[in-house]
Amino acid sequence: MTALDRLHARAVRSRPLQRFMAVTRVLLAIGFVIPGMTKVRGHRFTSLPTSDPVGYFFDAFFQASEFYAFVGIAQVTAGLLLLWPATATLGAVIYFPIILNIAVITVAVGFQGTWVITVLMTLACLWLLVWDYDRLRAILPARRAAGWGYGAREYALQVGVWSGAGAALVALAAAVRDVAARDVLVLSGLLVVGGAFFGLVVAWHLRHLPAPPALDGRGGAATPPGTRAARG
Incomplete structure (x- = not known):
């Protein structure tokens, strides 16, 4: 176990951090489900006139009705997944690229005040991804021995x-x-x-494909020693 693994293991056992994580998940879920439902129902996100750069952008977004509804469905899905501990990691993975794009858009078009909220939501979602580091570690860059036998x-x-x-x-x-x-x-x-x-x-x-996981006697993937039990 690396120093980062030990630090993460201690962090996820902290009661205050567990409560903070739960509050963050619920707040982010609310922050996506409500505006997402607005899009799914086909309502405008803002009433700003098209003479305003922000209003012009969101009017064009609204006119692309299928894409507008798709983004709303994606937001509602990510928000609901965050609420259930068993699917919260998947919810955060879906949530992050959506909120990151929204944050970039609000900064780029100069959406006063809103960009602060979206940037904070992006950082909060990043915190949730760090919380689930042990579940996402397998897809992070790491030096692993090649093990599929492809040669020159x-x-x-x-x-x-x-x-x-x-x-x-x-x-x-x-x-x-x-x-x-x-x-x-x-x-x-x-x-x-x-x-x-x-x-x-x-x-x-x-x-350079990494080595495959070892198999147990029944042909299934062997559980690495020291693996923690599932958590929320």
Whole structure:
């Protein structure tokens, strides 16, 4: 267990921090469910005139009715997920990019006063993500040994496959349409080189895949030693 793991373990056992976490979840849920329902019901978010930059932006947002409703549904979903401890981590993961975008928008259009609230909501959601660090740790950048056995031959395989696919695509296009010889050469060079680069990236990704979890005797994933019991 690292020092950060130990610090987090102590923090989530703190009664005051647990209460603060619960209050934060409920407040953020309210802050999304109410405005989200406004969007779902098709009501305007603000009555500012279009002559105002803020009113102009939100009027355009309102006119994109399907997107307007989609954002509302996403807000309500994230808010409700935050209220239930078993789904609160998922709720925070969905909540964060939405509130971050809202905060950036309110700052960019100069929505006076509101930008302070949205920035604070963003920081509060970030706090909830930190609270669930142990659940999100697996997706955070970390040095882990590669364990899927992809070696140097994978580079040659991927480069060959994708550069060949690029050449085949040019040949198919030339067969279907009347393409000038010069264009064929240019397209072939671009797609072959592009395919080779694509293959290199794919092979690099495969070679650096982290080792898979160990299996127990019944074929299931073995539980790492020291794993904590589920919490809210």
